Amino acid sequence: MKYHLITLGCYMNISDSERVRTIIESQTGYEWTDNEAEANLVGILACSVRQKAINKVYSRITKWNKWKHKKSLVTFISGCILPNDMEKFLKLFDIVFRMSELEKLPEMLRHYGVVTPASLFSDLDSMPKNQSIDTFWKITPHYSSNFEAFVPIQNGCDKFCTFCAVPYTRGREVSRPSDEIVEEVKSLVGQGYKTITLLGQNVNSYGLDKKGEEIGFPDLLRRIGEMGNSIEKEFWVYFTSPHPRDMTDEVIEVISQYPCLAKQIHLPLQSGDDKVLITMNRKHSLEKYREIVHAVRRIIPEATLFTDIIVGFAGETDEQFENSRKAITEFNYNMAYIAQYSPRPGAAASRWDDDIPAEVKKARYHLITEDLRKESLACNQKMVGKTCRLLVVGHDRKEGYLSGLTEGKLIVRFASENEDLFGGFVDVKITSASDFSMEGELETYQVFKTCEVLGIKETLQV
């Protein structure tokens, strides 16, 4: 009996899928297959946050339900799903459950065929509840990489940005116990993981839902930093995504104090215009954002800065868009994830006119991407001649080259075909810079991963 799982959406869903795989493989006897056509159990972790992802769900379930005429097949769906979508899925899938109910999946599968209605098991309220999320977090994930891992620290969102549906799909913010987080990070480091990303919709509001009972985000980072200091292994800890409203100097100072806390800040701006920020319900001004960036530059001058920008948001004027362009230049971003606005069903802004024509959004996207290109190139050019430590992540598109990421998540390629380097650190001297990447020459490397996989304790350094 084999199963296949399709994961749509963001890192949170990817992280959730690792726990789904653990439950299926450890408690149901199904074995993983890459080929969905040979599976007897097929599932999707959906993402209602984007309409395109929901369209993919309908396309898949239509196909799977046709397959049912020819073979025995059980279908399930979970993930980040709006209540209205959930109701529709109940009619299409055999099993529908919220991620917090994951532990019940084996029971649902056992009962399938005896008592089939999915709704028998699912308490599908109009707003997701998160009471069982603590149980979900205790499940040991089936990590999909052996050197990069994602650790959820929080679920849900209380911010209600008007462009976003996450508060309606994942419910209110709930923080995971810090002891569990630190334990999971420690265990990952012990297994040789090199990068660990703390995940949450608003990671830096961690603990605010449990004031007095749980530590806040700076203290969580501090605990992880202290743990890192006590272990003689090199690893980098990232977090995503923070909200500018909750970003404090203390967070930045803690990052600066511990070597294992990566010097990379992803600080979503969304728009460089105060009035658009108001309409987006971001609840911070551009000036507040500017102060945070100044603090980052002052406290961690070497830090790289990434952001998210939406162009063509409902009502965005040419002048307001120009302010986003100015922000790209002012804040010298290394990278920005730029999205052309599209209404997300369920989000407040989906009730407004999506009044910026597609061709205008596209033109704005290209203009601001060009601004970003210049900034990224200027940042990369400053790196030429310097030696950087990289985590090797795989083959580069250029034949005969491998690709790696610096601590600041900048992409560097270097000539090598040694796959033993995958998942290990190497030192590379940067020789040239281009728009969004750099090229370098290999200086030294340590084959941490290979040695540990082979059970050899020594580290090979060349």
Add this chain to the structure above:
Amino acid sequence: MQENTIKPVKNQVKVQQIRHLSESVYVLRFDRNGLSFEAGQHVILGLASKNNGREYSVYSGEQDDFFEVLIKEVQEGDISRKLRKVQPGDLLEMDGPLGFFTLDPDQVLTKKFVFIATGTGIAPFSSFVKSVPGLDYKILHGVRFGHEAIERENYDAARFHLCTSGDGSGDFHGRVTDYLTTNPADKNSEYYLCGNVKMIHQAFDILKEKGISSDQMHAEVYF
């Protein structure tokens, strides 16, 4: 202001009373049942067992033993029309309290506040005034006609300025943005804006022009 120790609450609430203030504006009062909130926050209110819900600011004060929201029935608004028909004893589904349109506890006793609202955007300011005795505030409330004023007797008359754009029956004939344009802006005050997005954007520009920084402006947009 009470300390922010709010627990997110998602439950059913029982309607205690419905108070019609005009043809389209009404107040729903609920049993408080220990619900904790911070003045300025909102809830998502909908009919029980339906996948619907809309955001409404809390209208009552933190110390009141009941809980109220202020609602304007809009023709295209399915929820606001249905909520108008509820009866005492009916159960509604509520999520919250939510939001960050609140007063900074460090500023409450030291700062002056200017509250600028259109229509039911006055709800969070009503909650501020009821919750914080001695608050040094001024309210500009914009409506079309004088009879659309919302329980103005709840405010200190000297601090309340009704701006009517459709007739001269208010304290000021014109929109709140006209008031802001023609009157000086105190540079030491905190400005809270609540209502439709057009008013908020215009007020933002006017205040910026008058030297008020964006960090002194706090906005809650009603859609």
